[in-house]
Amino acid sequence: MNFSSSQYGTASPDFPSIQRAIQDTFRSPRIVVQKIERIQGRLHEVYLVRLADGNALVLKCAPKHSIRTLRHEKHSLETERKTLETLRENYTQIPVPQVLKYKNDGGEFGSFLLTSYIPGRTLSELSPYLTVYERNTIDRTLGAYVRTLAALSATQFGMTHRVFAKRGGNSWREAFLALLESALRDAEDMLVTVPYESIRYYVGRHIHFLDEVTEPRLVALHVCDPRNVLVDEQTKQVTGLVGLSNVFWGDPLMSGGIAEGSDAFFEGFGERPMQTAGVQARQLIYTTYRATVQIVAHHYRPHSGIDELEARRSLTHALNNLAAM
Incomplete structure (x- = not known):
C-alpha cells in the first residue's frame, strides 16, 4: 500500500516493541526495521513497517482499550486472519495480503496481525x-x-x-x-x-x-x-x-x-x-x-x-x- 502523508496519524508507534515483534516473526535478529509509518485505520491501529532490506510489511494492532468497540467487532483481527488464510488457500487470483503472523495473547502491545505489503x-x-x-x-x-x-x-x-x-x-x-x-x-x-x-x-x-x-x-x-x-x-x-x-x-x-x-x-x-x-x-x-x-x-x-x-x-x-x- 502506498499512503499519502494525510493518512498518517499523530501518535508515535512503540518502535522497539514493533522491532522485536518483527524479529520474533522471522526468528532472526538480523531483520532491521528502518521506518514505521502510522496509517489512519477505520478501527485498528495500523502501521506500514519498512525494513532495511527494502521490503515492507503491514502491522495491524487491536484497538486501544480507550476505544469502544461494537459486539461484532470483538473478533475482527481473528476474522481477518482466517479470511485471508482461506482466500489465499482457495482463491489465489484474489489479491489479498499474506498472513505472516497472528498473535492473540495480549503480549507486549496487544493482539496483532502482521501481513505482507501490497503496493498501490x-x-x-x-x-x-x-x-x-x-x-x-x-x-x-x-x-x-x-x-x-x-x-x-x-x-x-x-x-x-x-x-x-x-x-x-x-x-x-x-x-x-x-x-x-x-x-x-x-x-x-x-x-x-x-x-x-x-x-x-x-x-x-x-x-x-x-x-x-x-x-x-x-x-x-x-x-x-x-x-x-x-x-x-x-x-x-x-x-x-x-x-x-x-x-x-x-x-x-x-x-x-x-x-x-x-x-x-x-x-x-x-x-x-x-x-x-x-x-x-x-x-x-x-x-x-x-x-x-x-x-x-x-x-x-x-x-x-x-x-x-x-x-x-x-x-x-x-x-x-x-x-x-
Missing part, C-alpha cells in the same frame, strides 16, 4: 482523478472478485470466528437475527435513539424471506469500500483488497458492492439480482442492518467519519419500504 494507492485517494473508462474497469474487476468471494461456502451460518469453531447457526434467519440484535443491544448500551420497535417489527414481518438462503456463502461487507481497494497509480488496475475484518457467512446478496453496484460492477459480477419480492425484502432488511450499525458506530466513535444523517435517511427509507410491502 487507495481507490478513495485516486477516485477524483480517474476517467469514466478507468473507473468502469475497476468496478468490473471488483464485481468479478465479489462473485468469486461469494462462491466460497461453509457448513454453518454466522460470524467467522463462530463458524470456524463449529458454533455457527444452522439457518441464515437465526444467524442474521443474532447480528441485528447485537447491533441493537450496542445501541441500547449507549442510549442511542433509533426506532427499535419498528426495526424489530418490520424485519420480523419479512424475516421468512431469509429462509430462501440455504447455503452459507462468504459475505465481505466492506470489500468494495474505496478505502479498502488498492489501485496501481500508473495502470489504474486493482492491485489488492484489504480490510477484510468484517466478514461472515450468509447471504451473498449482502456482500459489499451489491447494494450500490454500477452497471460495470454487475458486468463483472455476471448478473444483477432478480428483483423478486424475496430479493427486495432481503435487500431492505440488509440496508436496515447496515444503517443501524453505522448510526451506532457513529455514537461509539464520533470522529470515525460516518455520515449519521445519511445513515438515518437510509434506515427510514428501508423501514418505509418494508412497511409498504
